[in-house]
Amino acid sequence: MKIFLTGASGFIGHALLLALVRQGHEITAGCRHPERLLGLSAQVKPLSIDFAAMHSPEQWLAHLHGIEVIINCVGIIAESPSQRFAQVHSHAPIALFTAGVQAGVAKIIQISALGADGQAQSAYHLSKRAADEALRHLPVVGLVLQPSLVYGDRAQSMALLQALAALPVHLLPDGGKQLLQPIHVDDVAAAVCQCLNPAVNASATLHLVGPTPISYAVLLQGLRQRLGKPAALAWAVPLRYLSTAASLGKFFGEPILSKDSIAMLSRGNRADATDITALLGRPPIGIAQQLWQKPASQVERWHTQLYLIKPLLRVVIALVWLWSGITSLWFYPHSLSYELLAATGVTGNAAPLLLYGLAFLDMVLGVATLCRYRPVALMTGQLMMVAFYTVVVSVALPEFWFHPFGPLLKNLPFLMTLSIYQQLEGEGA
Structure with missing residues (x-):
C-alpha cells in the first residue's frame, strides 16, 4: 500500500513509520527533519515539509500522486513563535485532507487527542478538534484516532512526568485524583496499522487508551519507584495556585507547563478501552506491564535528574x-x-x-x-x-x-x- 505519512520524525510518527516498513508498505515520510529518520529502506521516500507553511490543498497535491492512504501524525505539545496550534493542528491538516480527496485518496487517518471533543477548552484540544471535524465532513473514509497520554522512548510529556516524579515532594493539583489512561506508543502504532485493513471501511472516531485508568498521584509514585527512589511526600495544592505557577513554564524553558496543561490535567484523560481492544483483537498492554516491571536504565535516571x-x-x-x-x-x-x-x-x-x-x-x-x-x-x-x-x-x-x-x-x-x-x-x- 502507498502511504503518505506526516510527522514521520516525531515520537508517534517514527514508531508508526517503523511499523509500516515491517508490514511492507511504501511510505512517503514527510517531516521537517528527514535526516533524523532511522531505519530507512527502499520502501521509504523522505520528504522535507514545513507543516506550518502548508496551508493550501495545491501545496499538497504534488506529493499525493498514487497515494492510497494519508496518515497525519503531526502534533506539537506547546506553541513557539514559528509553530502555532492553529497552523499545525488545523490549517495544514485541513488543506492536506482536502487535497487527499481531490487526489482520490481512499482513506485518511488523523492522529488527534483524547479530549478534542465538544467539551474542549484548551487551545491544543480546540485546534485538534477543528481538523477532526473537517475530516468528518469530507467524502472519504476518515478515521479520527484519539490517544490518551502516549508513553514510550522519546515521549516528551513522559520525560517531564518522570522529572516531576523524581522530586522529593509531589505537588498534586487538588490532591492528584485526576484519572489518566496512558497508552504505549507501540499499541498506538499497532492500532493505526489495523486501520489500514480493507475491512475498516467506514469513518469513525476511536479512543486509544490503556486498559485501566490511573490517578495522577499514583502515576507519579509509580514512576518514582521505577527510578529506584523511596516514596515522595505528597502535598495537595489548590488548582488555581498550580495554574498560576505553571504559567512560568515558558520562562524556564518548559512550554509543556502551562495553564492549559493544568486545565487539561484537571479534566482527566480517560475513556472506555472497547475501541482499541476491538481494533487490536486484544486488550492494550497496561503501564504496569510496560514500565513498572522494568527498572529505569542509568541513562533514564541521568536524563530525569538533568531535566x-x-x-x-x-x-x-x-x-x-x-x-x-x-x-x-x-x-x-x-x-x-x-x-x-x-x-x-x-x-x-x-x-x-x-x-x-x-x-x-x-x-x-x-x-x-x-x-x-x-x-x-x-x-x-x-x-x-x-x-x-x-x-x-x-x-x-x-x-x-x-x-x-x-x-x-x-x-x-x-x-x-x-x-x-x-x-x-x-x-x-
Missing part, C-alpha cells in the same frame, strides 16, 4: 553575566578596573570605552540567556569570550592563578557549565 537542572543552569549562567555587568558599572571601583585594564595594555580614552562596553555586553548576554535567544550559538559565543578573557588575563596578570579567591580558576567550572548547557540545548534542536 529540571537544565533551566536552573540557564538562570545561573544569566545571573553570572548580569551581575558581572552590574558590578562593573556600579559597585566595583572604576579606578581599580582601570588599573587592571592598564595591565593588559588598555589605557587612556580606550579604558572607559572598554569598561562600559564590556559591562553592557555582559548584561546583554545575561538577558539573551534568560530569553533563550539562539541558545546553542549563544553558548558558543560565551565559551569563546570566557576562554579569551582567561588567556588575556593569564598573560597579563598570571598572579591571578594564585589568588586565594581563584578569579581565573573559577573560569574552568564556568566553562564546563557553559559547555554542558550548550549540549543540553543542542539535544532539543
